[in-house]
Amino acid sequence: MSNDVMPPGPRASRRLAKPRKSRRGLKITLSVLLVLLLAAGGTAYWLYSRLDGNIKAVDIDKALGEDRPEKLPTSGQNLLVLGSDSRAGAENKELGGGGSVSGARSDTAMVVHIPEGRSKAVAVSIPRDTLVTRPECVKDDGSEVAGKERVMFNSVYAQVGPACVVKTVEKMSGVRIDHYLEINFAGFKDLVDAIGGVTVDVPQDIDDEASGLHLTAGPQKLNGTESLAYVRTRHGIGDGSDLGRIGLQQQFLLALLSEVKSQDLLGSPASSYKIANSATKALTTDSGLASLTSLAEFARSMNGVDPASMETIMLPVKYDTIDDNRVISAEPQAGQLWKAIREDATIPEEAKKSPATGG
Helix, strand or coil: CCCCCCCCCHHHHHHHHHHHHHHHHHHHHHHHHHHHHHHHHHHHHHHHHHHHHHCEEECHHHHHCCCCCCCCCCCCEEEEEEEECCCCCHHHHHHHCCCCCCCCCEEEEEEEEECCCCCCCEEEECCCCEEEEECCEECCCCCEECCEEEEEHHHHHHHCCHHHHHHHHHHHHCCCCCEEEEEEHHHHHHHHHHCCCEEEEECCCEEECCCCEEECCEEEEECHHHHHHHHHCCCCCCCCCHHHHHHHHHHHHHHHHHHHHHCCHHHCHHHHHHHHHHHHHHEEEEHHHCCHHHHHHHHHHCCCCCHHHCEEEECCEEECCCCCCCEEECCCHHHHHHHHHHCCCCCCHHHHCCCCCCC
C-alpha cells in the first residue's frame, strides 16, 4: 500500500468545513444576542424615562428655607401624604363631582411617621376642617402671603400651595417633614384599578346619594371609582362631618398596602410597570423623591414595614366654640402626640383620644 497521503475526498472536505460554519453560526448568534440586548436596553431606558418623566416635583427645601424644626438624629422619617381634590383635567373633574368648582384642596392629609429601624409606622390624620394658624409663606411665583389665624387646614393648599401646607404642619406640630407625597383623584382611581381592586371590611351600610356610593356592611372588593367614593364619603357615615370618614380613609390605606404586599407586585415586572405608570402619572413629590430611582430606593427601605402593624390615629380635636362646624386641636392630647413623634417615642394612650369623634 502506498504511503502517499491521499487528498481529502468529498466527505473529508465536509468534515473540515464544519469549524468555519460553526464560527459563522457563533458570530450570528452573538450578533443576534447583541441586538436583543441593545433593544432590551433601549426599551428599559424608554420605560424608565417615561416613568421618571411622569413625576412632578415641589422644591420644599427651597420654598421653606432654614425656618424649620430641627431634624433630630433619632427621629426616624416623616412623610406628609396629601390626597388632592384637584379638578384639573377632565378625568379629575368628572371623578371629583366638582361641576363648576375650580382649584384644589388637600382632601386627605396624613403625617406618616416611620421610626428608626423601619419595621412599623404610624399615620396621623389631620381633619380637613381643622382651624389652624397659617404661617407666612411664599407662593410658587415668589409672591409672599401673610400669615393668618383660624383658617381651615385644607384651604392652605388651595390658597398658597403644597409648600405652605408642609410649613403649616411643621409649625403646628414641631415635626420636621422629610418628604412630601401628593396624589390626585384620577391617579388614585387608576392605581386601585391597576392592582385589581382593594378589599375592605365595610363597617356599616353606606347609602350616600351625594357620591353615589351604596355598600352593605361586610367585606367588599372595590374598584377605583368605588374606592375614591369610599374614602371621600362624609354623608354616608357618622355625623356627616369630615371626622366620620377619617376612619374609612385609614382603614382603606391599610387595606391598599396589604393588597400590594400580598400580591408581591414588586416581584412581577409587568404588574409593577402598570402600577408604576398609574402612580407616577398622578404623583407630586418633594425634590428628594422626584425620580424613579429615589422612589424605588425609598420603597425598598420601607419593605420591612408590615401594614398589619401600622397604627392609625386621628389628630385629637375638639369642636370649635365659635363655629361648631369646625374643630381645633385638643390639648394636651395633640401636644403629647406630636412630642412623641418628634422624639420617636411611644405615643401615650391618652394622646390617641379625640374629644370630637364624628360618630
